[in-house]
Amino acid sequence: MLPGFQTGYVFAVVFLGTLELPHRHRHPVFETGASGINFSGKGGVGKSMTSAMMAVSMRRKGYKVGVLDADITGPSIPKLFGVHGPAMGTEDGINPVESHTGIKIMSINLLLEDEEAPVVWRGPVIAGAVKQFWQEVIWDDVDFLFVDMPPGTGDVPLTVFQTLPVDGIIIVSSPQELVGMIVGKAVQMAEMMKVPILGIVENMSYVLCPDCGKHINVFGDSHVDETGKKYHLPVLAKMPLNPEFAKEADAGMIETFAGDYLDGAADAVAKLLK
Numbered sequence: 465m466l467p468g469f470q471t472g473y474v475f476a477v478v479f480l481g482t483l484e485l486p487h488r489h490r491h492p493v494f495e496t497g498a499s500g501i502n503f504s505g506k507g508g509v510g511k512s513m514t515s516a517m518m519a520v521s522m523r524r525k526g527y528k529v530g531v532l533d534a535d536i537t538g539p540s541i542p543k544l545f546g547v548h549g550p551a552m553g554t555e556d557g558i559n560p561v562e563s564h565t566g567i568k569i570m571s572i573n574l575l576l577e578d579e580e581a582p583v584v585w586r587g588p589v590i591a592g593a594v595k596q597f598w599q600e601v602i603w604d605d606v607d608f609l610f611v612d613m614p615p616g617t618g619d620v621p622l623t624v625f626q627t628l629p630v631d632g633i634i635i636v637s638s639p640q641e642l643v644g645m646i647v648g649k650a651v652q653m654a655e656m657m658k659v660p661i662l663g664i665v666e667n668m669s670y671v672l673c674p675d676c677g678k679h680i681n682v683f684g685d686s687h688v689d690e691t692g693k694k695y696h697l698p699v700l701a702k703m704p705l706n707p708e709f710a711k712e713a714d715a716g717m718i719e720t721f722a723g724d725y726l727d728g729a730a731d732a733v734a735k736l737l738k
Contacts, residue, residue, distance in 0.1 A: 510667045513709065514636050515612040516544045516718045521730040523565050523719075527607040530560060532597050533571035534624060535614040536590045537583050542573045546716020549574035557602040565719050570601045591619035598627060607737065632736060634700065634729055636665040639686040647691050662732040663700035664692050671705045700729040 515531060523529045533541035542548065545563040551574040552559050560568040572593065573579050585593070603609060614620055635650045647664065654661050666688040670679040682705060692699045703725050712718050 510638075510703075511636070512540045512544065512612050513713060513718075514665065514667055514703070515610050516541060516713075517703075517709075517721060517726055518729060518733075519567055519608075519610045520565070520719050520721065521726040522608050522733065523567055525730060525734060527734070528566075528568075528605060530568035530570075530603050530606040530609040532594075532601070532609060532611045533569070533573075534594045534597070534611050534620055536572050536585065536593055536620070538614060539571045539573045541569060541612055542571045542579075543716060544713050544718040545569060547574070548579070549576070551575055557600045559602055563719060567719075568603060568606060570597050587619035591623040594620050595623055595627060598624075608733065632733075633659055633661045634663060634665060634732070635661060635697070636667050637688065638668050639666055639670075639681065639683045639688065641684075641687055647695055647697070651695050661695075661697055663698040663729070664688055665701045665703065665726070665729050666699065667703045668705040669702035698732075700732055701726050 512535070519529045519531050531541050531545075533539045535541075542561075545567065547561045547563055547569055549561065551561050551570065558570065560570045561574050562568055572583055576583075583590075611624060613624065633650065633654050635647055637647065651661065666686060668683060669681075669686055669688075671682050672678075673680060686702070688699050688702070691697075706723075709718075709721055712721050
């Protein structure tokens with residue numbers, strides 16, 4: 465049981481092993497597989513976008529992928545993928561909604577009659593809903609399940625980390641001096657959980673000038689390389705701040721994004737199944 469932890473920015477946590485959902489129906493889930501969590505101590509760093517693009521990157525490599533949207537009060541995964549509810553269920557559990565390329569998705573927005581209706585629940589109820597998404601949804605034989613977490617270190621992160629076995633962590637941050645402290649917290653969290661860190665992904669690393677191709681550091685110089693060296697962590701990817709990503713996300717077409725920016729991170733995750 466994890467008593468508590470402090471973090472900042474985004475964490476993508478990858479789990480590995482033969483997993484079986486512990487609910488009464490016990491459908492055979494994750495026969496080969498792994499699951500991943502995106503966790504953030506702060507909002508606004510592109511956590512959900514990174515979750516979605518990691519899922520798409522793994523799907524492009526031929527893996528069966530699912531995304532569990534654990535951000536109950538601010539769900540954005542269905543919008544990014546352009547999917548809508550209602551998610552249907554049977555006596556065996558809830559069937560996730562599939563995206564255009566076959567990524568399985570479960571989110572509170574897929575269960576609401578009005579997608580814009582607010583979810584005004586207290587922490588324990590929210591945590592219980594996330595637990596149900598893990599235990600009651602029929603994820604079948606996905607190879608990787610990514611869990612998009614809400615910001616903070618409250619009930620939802622504690623519920624997830626106490627419920628799922630963790631096999632590795634990918635840290636996602638932004639190009640600011642603060643990243644050193646944030647990664648330090650992540651390293652301490654990983655040591656507390658006795659989980660290896662696969663590497664770092666820097667989000668919003670630069671803007672690529674459409675005219676000359678120059679990299680413009682709109683958030684200042686990157687410190688991710690020196691931070692990686694300090695903690696002996698590889699830098700897996702440097703994601704640009706790309707207006708096209710925003711357009712694709714707004715249109716529900718994140719699966720069409722161009723570029724191999726996350727291939728390094730995807731390769732590191734894929735190795736866990738070998």
